Amino acid sequence: MTKFTQRIACIITVLFAFSVFFQMDNKASAGNFETLAATGFLSLSMDEKWEQSYKTSLGDFKIRFRKLAFSSEQKRYHLIIWWNGKRIADGYSPENGAGYAFRVFHDKSTDRIFVSIDSIQRIVLFGYDPKNKKMEKFMDSRNYYTSGKYPFISLDEDNDLMLTFKASDWKISNKYKLFWDESANWFGYKDVTPHWQAPPAPPAPEYTPPSYSSYQEPASEEIYYEDEEIVGS
Numbered sequence: 006m007t008k009f010t011q012r013i014a015c016i017i018t019v020l021f022a023f024s025v026f027f028q029m030d031n032k033a034s035a036g037n038f039e040t041l042a043a044t045g046f047l048s049l050s051m052d053e054k055w056e057q058s059y060k061t062s063l064g065d066f067k068i069r070f071r072k073l074a075f076s077s078e079q080k081r082y083h084l085i086i087w088w089n090g091k092r093i094a095d096g097y098s099p100e101n102g103a104g105y106a107f108r109v110f111h112d113k114s115t116d117r118i119f120v121s122i123d124s125i126q127r128i129v130l131f132g133y134d135p136k137n138k139k140m141e142k143f144m145d146s147r148n149y150y151t152s153g154k155y156p157f158i159s160l161d162e163d164n165d166l167m168l169t170f171k172a173s174d175w176k177i178s179n180k181y182k183l184f185w186d187e188s189a190n191w192f193g194y195k196d197v198t199p200h201w202q203a204p205p206a207p208p209a210p211e212y213t214p215p216s217y218s219s220y221q222e223p224a225s226e227e228i229y230y231e232d233e234e235i236v237g238s
Contacts, residue, residue, distance in 0.1 A: 036165035036184060037114035046106045046125075049082075057109065059118055063135060064089040066118045070098075070107065084229055086120070086140065088133050093140045096231035098122070105228070108158060110166065112185060119143065121158050122228050128156045128168070129228050136190060143192050144168070144183065153178030166192070 047055055051074035058067040067087040073080065078100040086094035098105060106123040119132040121144075130144035146156040146168060153170030161167040166183035179198045186193040 036160075036163055037112055038160055038164050038166060039111050039113060040108060040160055041111050041118075042107065042109040044107045046104045046123075048104060055107070059109070059111070061111070061116045061118065063116050066133070068107075068109070068120060070105070080232070084122075086131075086133075093133055094131070094229075094231070096229055098124075098229050099227075101125070110160075115185065115187075123156070123158070124228050126154055126156070127228055128158050130158065130166075130192075131229075134190070146170075149179070149181055149194075151179040167197075168194075 041059060042057055044055060047070070049055065049070075049072040051072055054069055054071035056067070056069040058065065060066075065088070069083075069085045071083045073083055076083075080097040081100040082098040082105065084094060084096055084098055085092060101124050103125050108121045108123070110119045110121070111117070112119065117132060117135075119130055121128055121130045128144075128146040129142055131140055132143055133139070134141045149168065149170075151170040153172045155171045155173075157169045157171065159167055159169070161182065163182075168181040168183060169177060170179040172178045177199070179196070182195045182197045183192045184194070
């Protein structure tokens with residue numbers, strides 16, 4: 006083998022080792038989330054409920070969301086979450102003109118359950134923290150910079166949570182990758198918004214989704230809040 010071929014072989018070996026290391030590093034840093042439920046925007050009749058239960062090695066998780074017939078608009082919906090039979094959340098969501106959508110995520114690495122509540126123009130992510138033994142609000146879409154109006158949370162190709170904002174024309178305005186930071190016992194995030202300039206697309210017919218066009222969410226109202234007075238459980 007000549008010196009030239011030896012050098013080529015050495016370079017190929019180094020590149021192969023780097024490639025394997027890079028793939029292993031990517032695999033190690035990938036998330037372990039899976040989607041257990043995605044309700045879409047619930048259209049509940051008065052006193053109708055949506056309810057789901059999940060079993061994990063850490064305990065049993067149960068969620069119930071009910072539209073109340075005899076209640077004020079501020080207390081139109083009643084949300085209860087149980088952990089091993091104990092209520093860890095018991096409060097309200099106000100009337101917002103469109104209802105709410107839920108997505109339930111399971112982190113297989115920690116066996117924890119997280120629930121997102123979507124009110125079209127805002128999303129919050131809740132989860133039970135076994136260390137603090139209470140329900141925590143881990144993410145609020147209003148805490149992220151965006152020029153878009155409509156947030157959406159889902160899983161990306163790495164099985165991490167992705168918070169995406171879209172503008173009124175449904176073009177992506179901002180994207181944030183959420184990942185669980187075990188040392189902080191909280192979610193970290195990374196701005197992964199594509200900043201490259203895409204070639205201009207041909208003009209499309211104007212279209213405004215009818216469900217969203219006339220919807221205005223009061224800025225002062227919370228998606229979910231707890232109150233001392235709880236109407237019929």
